[in-house]
Amino acid sequence: MPKNYLSNFAAQNGLSWDAKRGAAYGMFQDYRITALYLASKQYMVNMNVHVEEPERVAELAAYLNGLLSTYPALNHANFQNNTITISVKSEGAQDVDTLSRLLQEIAGHCRYNNYANCCKQCGSTENLSIYGVVGQCETLCSDCFEKYTVDLAQASAQKKDNPVAGIAGALLGSLIGVVLWVAVYQIGFIAGIVGFVMAVCCIGGYQKFSGKLTKTGLILSIVIAIVMLFAAEYISVGIEIYNVFKEYDVSFTIISGLRAVPTFLGESEILSAMLKDLAIGYVLMAISSVSYIRNVFRKTSNEQEAVRLA
Numbered sequence: 001m002p003k004n005y006l007s008n009f010a011a012q013n014g015l016s017w018d019a020k021r022g023a024a025y026g027m028f029q030d031y032r033i034t035a036l037y038l039a040s041k042q043y044m045v046n047m048n049v050h051v052e053e054p055e056r057v058a059e060l061a062a063y064l065n066g067l068l069s070t071y072p073a074l075n076h077a078n079f080q081n082n083t084i085t086i087s088v089k090s091e092g093a094q095d096v097d098t099l100s101r102l103l104q105e106i107a108g109h110c111r112y113n114n115y116a117n118c119c120k121q122c123g124s125t126e127n128l129s130i131y132g133v134v135g136q137c138e139t140l141c142s143d144c145f146e147k148y149t150v151d152l153a154q155a156s157a158q159k160k161d162n163p164v165a166g167i168a169g170a171l172l173g174s175l176i177g178v179v180l181w182v183a184v185y186q187i188g189f190i191a192g193i194v195g196f197v198m199a200v201c202c203i204g205g206y207q208k209f210s211g212k213l214t215k216t217g218l219i220l221s222i223v224i225a226i227v228m229l230f231a232a233e234y235i236s237v238g239i240e241i242y243n244v245f246k247e248y249d250v251s252f253t254i255i256s257g258l259r260a261v262p263t264f265l266g267e268s269e270i271l272s273a274m275l276k277d278l279a280i281g282y283v284l285m286a287i288s289s290v291s292y293i294r295n296v297f298r299k300t301s302n303e304q305e306a307v308r309l310a
């Protein structure tokens with residue numbers, strides 16, 4: 001696990017290792033740094049320095065660019081908005097050494113040029129700390145952090161969950177899923193694959209109409225998706241019966257088809273086909289919901305987050 005290399009890097013350099021965020025942060029020589037391991041198998045390190053004069057900004061950018069030829073693992077290095085950002089490709093156990101050497105070199109260069117550590121937001125070099133804000137680690141001054149917490153409180157007060165609108169949205173979204181399910185069934189394809197779309201439409205509908213996806217909203221959306229998926233399969237079987245019987249009996253309507261479904265489910269062949277469709281549908285629904293569930297739980301636990309870390 002390359003994340004472990006980041007924790008080793010943190011331990012070797014006296015930084016804090018935050019397993020929850022998967023981040024290393026703290027003072028590296030005279031500079032606060034934050035380091036993350038990304039899904040793209042690279043490390044992203046941020047360091048904030050205050051550089052005012054345009055020619056010195058250009059100097060720093062050119063210096064960082066020059067590092068690309070010395071460090072093959074270095075994918076990217078730039079300076080923008082008070083922030084030096086580097087991304088380093090993970091190559092295994094040597095990552096610890098690569099990151100340490102690279103940052104020593106950058107910190108040395110900044111110190112030599114008197115580039116002071118600063119707030120990411122405003123560039124102030126006073127009262128700095130590393131803060132955890134909405135799941136991110138950032139070097140901020142106390143003023144910017146305070147402003148941030150006020151904004152956060154205001155934003156969350158304005159953004160209220162509206163479950164009634166949310167349920168309406170989920171039901172509306174589920175109709176898209178039902179229509180699609182019935183259509184795919186009629187074509188003769190495995191309708192179950194639409195289970196994926198059903199969950200996305202219900203959860204997305206809730207989110208759009210309610211303005212916010214809460215844990216309750218997510219559970220309601222999933223319940224609606226489960227019920228509507230069953231309804232969609234039921235309707236599909238009813239239409240199938242109608243299509244067969246209308247040939248023999250002109251008075252046989254779609255309603256008659258739907259009414260006949262329970263009787264036909266007595267036939268093991270029809271029942272097992274229906275169960276197979278539903279099983280695929282529910283499995284795919286579960287798969288498509290997982291990322292939503294993970295996001296919602298992570299978001300609700302991070303949404304209000306604004307803490308001083310180091």
Ligand SMILES: [Zn+2]
Nearest residue numbers: 119122141144
């Ligand atoms: Zn600031």
